[in-house]
Amino acid sequence: MPQTSYLVVGKGHIGLATAVYLSAQGYTVYLFSRRSSFVAQTRTIHSIGPISPGSYPVAACSNNLDELAALNGGQLPLNVLICCRGQDIEPYAKILAKYINSQMNVLVLCASRFASRVFCKVLQRQGIAEAHLPAVADVNNTPFVSRGNTEDEVRISTLTNKFFVAAQNRTMTNRIVAAFQDAFSNLWLAASVLEIDLNKVNDIIHLPLLLVSLARWESGEDYNIYHKVGPRTVALIEHLDRDRIAVGEALGVLNLIDIKSHYQIAYGTTGPSLYEHMQQLGVYSSTTLCNPHHRYLVEDLPYGCFPLQVLARLAGVETPFLDSCITIGSKFLDIPLPWTAEFLELERQLLSQEL
Secondary structure, three states: OOEEEEEEEEEHHHHHHHHHHHHHOOOEEEOOOOOOOOOOHHOOOEEEEOOOEEEEEOOOEEEEEEHHHHOOOOOOOOOOEOOOOHHHHHHHHHHHHHOOOOOOEEEOOOOOOOHHHHHHHHHHHOOOOHHHHEEEEEEOOOOOOOOOOOOOEEEEEEEEOOEEEEEOHHHHHHHHHHHOOOOOEEEEEOHHHHHHHHHOHHHHHHHHHHHHOHHHHHHOOEEOOOOOOOHHHHHHHHHHHHHHHHHHHOOOOOOHHHHOHHHHHOOOOOOOOHHHHHHHOOOHOEEEOOOOHHHHHHOOOHHHHHHHHHHHHHHHHOOOOHHHHHHHHHHHHHOOOOHHHHHOOOOHHHHHOOO
């Protein structure tokens, strides 16, 4: 296998799992995070899950991007994977801008809608012309499920059967696929970034589950939001999902994956109802909440559901259940909703051109 180097940005659950997954295949991995890491001392990440168990090296781990570039001939690897939350997209784009060039391939593993668009917009605001942007792709799902990671220990529970990818245009998308498909055989091509943005469903699943258990969440109780989920709660997820599908139909994106099909495609679940599919998700048995700032609310609401509402407004679609969830969640959190149509530079005519 020819040695290819990758830069993994972010060392949360998915960042560490991505570094392990690539290293286990013999690729050279550089790991960057804005925060210090124990991995920087050992240059080793331990994998204890059923996927790729063992201990794997990284070429370097640092919170100093210049240091990583110096170890790679003064530049960054051409293939970059950004594994972060929506709130981290802008800071990471500003940090990476110094080394960005048009030959790079950037895969953004982020649950937030419009993550790749924001990344490109920030690069342009840093002085990088559109013609000099790298290929930047978004995905609808992560390549694997990883939970319960520590500073240098990873548990990859299962691989996703399929996750879909799209970049700025078809040429850029083909470049991304060529750059990453050898490492991720479960990567599949989508029609457009807008389709990817509309097919992200973490917020659709998480927000109703949290809203029905806010008292437990606020008290700091350590609990699993998936545990003993009843059919009425699952019906709330389906209501929110119908609003998402309606937005897609109004924008001409007619082949969106509903929640039930999402589970079937990604995890191989079966059954006639969404409730039955959710009962089969054993990979989420360790998903516990005990942090009042857990990403299932503080990320999925402002960077997932709210941008979906922005699309709904542009499309002229009524989304009563989505609106209710955003109203309740934002009042409970009292947090800003930053990704407006103006910030994202979105308008209906532009969206039509991207289809």
